[in-house]
Every structure is written in structure tokens, then in C-alpha cells.
Amino acid sequence: MKFYWDHAVMFFSIEYWPDPQRGIKEAYRVLKLGGKACLIGPVYPTFWLSRFFADVWMLFPKEEEYIEWFEKAGFKDVQLKRIGPKWYRxxxxxxxxxxxxxxxxxxxxxxxxxxxxxxxxxxxxPINPLTFLLRFILGTMAATYYVLVPIYMWLKDQIVPEGQPI
Incomplete structure (x- = not known):
């Protein structure tokens, strides 16, 4: 007996997938006709240091890639909406x-x-131990960076007047 679903939700996990296109294709497979897939994930950064850490740490697709992956998998009415915290501006x-x-x-x-x-x-x-150590150190630095930047932005939001870019 086969089961099909009305909705498939993939929430902040794509950055860990070794092959995102396969995951989106699988979401298509398990849906009923007219079923809707929703993928929520990070967006590739614009600042050079953020891009460096994103490239070292994990997968951060560009908005265009998300749309392309969905369309190639066969989805129609593909829509993208940016999301972020209240203080993002x-x-x-x-x-x-x-x-x-x-x-x-x-x-x-x-x-x-x-x-x-x-x-x-x-x-x-076999994994080269030196390469592993370097990637581990850079990954730890990236994780720290991506925790500190939102804290910095939240603090800045508390200081900068409403309506002004932060």
C-alpha cells in the first residue's frame, strides 16, 4: 500500500543535504496530485566574510537555485518569499x-x-587528519560567527531609530 501526502515541509535542513536536488525530487514523489511542498532554508550571504564562512561551513543556496531546483523537479506555481526576524529590516x-x-x-x-x-x-x-582539523576549526569559527552576527544585529536594532537601515 502506498501513502501520499497533501504537504511536504522541509525546514532548515537543506544546508545539510549532500544532494539538494534529490531531496526536492523525493518531496515531489511522496505528494498527492495537487499537493504542496514547502522548503524553508538559508539564503547565500552578500558580505564577503559571511560568504567565506558560508562556503566553508555548509550549503547556502542562492534564491535562484531554490526556484530552479523546484522547477526542475516538476513543481508548478513556484514561489519564493524572504523571511527573517522582526529586527532584520x-x-x-x-x-x-x-x-x-x-x-x-x-x-x-x-x-x-x-x-x-x-x-x-x-x-x-581515508580522510586526511590535517584537512579534517582545518575544516573543523573553520567550521567552528563559522558557527561562532553566525551566532555573533545576529546578536550584534539585534543589539544594533535596539540602538538605531525605527525606520533607519541597520
Whole structure:
């Protein structure tokens, strides 16, 4: 017996997926005809230091990539909406990563029309300990950065008058 769903929600997990297109294709597969998928995830930053840490740490897709992935998977009525905390004020010159919500509707029964080859993953090579250590240190620095920047922006919001960009 097969089960299909009215909605598929993917919430701030895409940055950990090794192959995002496969995950979106799978969401298409499990939906009923007319079902809606919603993916909420981070957006690629604009500030150089934020971009550096984003590239080192994990996947931060561009808004255009989210839309492209949904359309390639077969979704129709694809829409993207930017999301962020109340204090964000919509300015991205500081490179703070805000998120977006992408939705799409499954227009036809069956699997996604997207054809992907077999999943290729090479786990036979041993990990270089020095490379691992460097990535661990940079990842820890990135995680710290992405905790401190929102705190800084929240504090700045408390000081800068309403209506002014922060």
C-alpha cells in the first residue's frame, strides 16, 4: 500500500543535504496530485566574510537555485518569499543570512520528471587528519560567527531609530 501526502515541509535542513536536488525530487514523489511542498532554508550571504564562512561551513543556496531546483523537479506555481526576524529590516549589506520559503504545487501524478543518474559517493578514501582539523576549526569559527552576527544585529536594532537601515 502506498501513502501520499497533501504537504511536504522541509525546514532548515537543506544546508545539510549532500544532494539538494534529490531531496526536492523525493518531496515531489511522496505528494498527492495537487499537493504542496514547502522548503524553508538559508539564503547565500552578500558580505564577503559571511560568504567565506558560508562556503566553508555548509550549503547556502542562492534564491535562484531554490526556484530552479523546484522547477526542475516538476513543481508548478513556484514561489519564493524572504523571511527573517522582526529586527532584520530587509537590508543585506552586512551579509546577515536570512532565510526564504519556497513553495510549489505537484501538477501531475507519479514521480518527478527530473532524471538524475545514480548517486555517486566515494567513501573509500581515508580522510586526511590535517584537512579534517582545518575544516573543523573553520567550521567552528563559522558557527561562532553566525551566532555573533545576529546578536550584534539585534543589539544594533535596539540602538538605531525605527525606520533607519541597520
Amino acid at each position: 530587509g537590508v543585506r549589506r552586512h551579509g546577515l543570512i536570512m532565510g526564504c520559503s519556497v513553495t510549489g504545487v505537484k501538477p501531475a501524478s507519479g514521480d518527478s520528471p527530473l532524471q538524475l543518474g545514480p548517486k555517486a559517493e566515494d567513501v573509500s578514501k
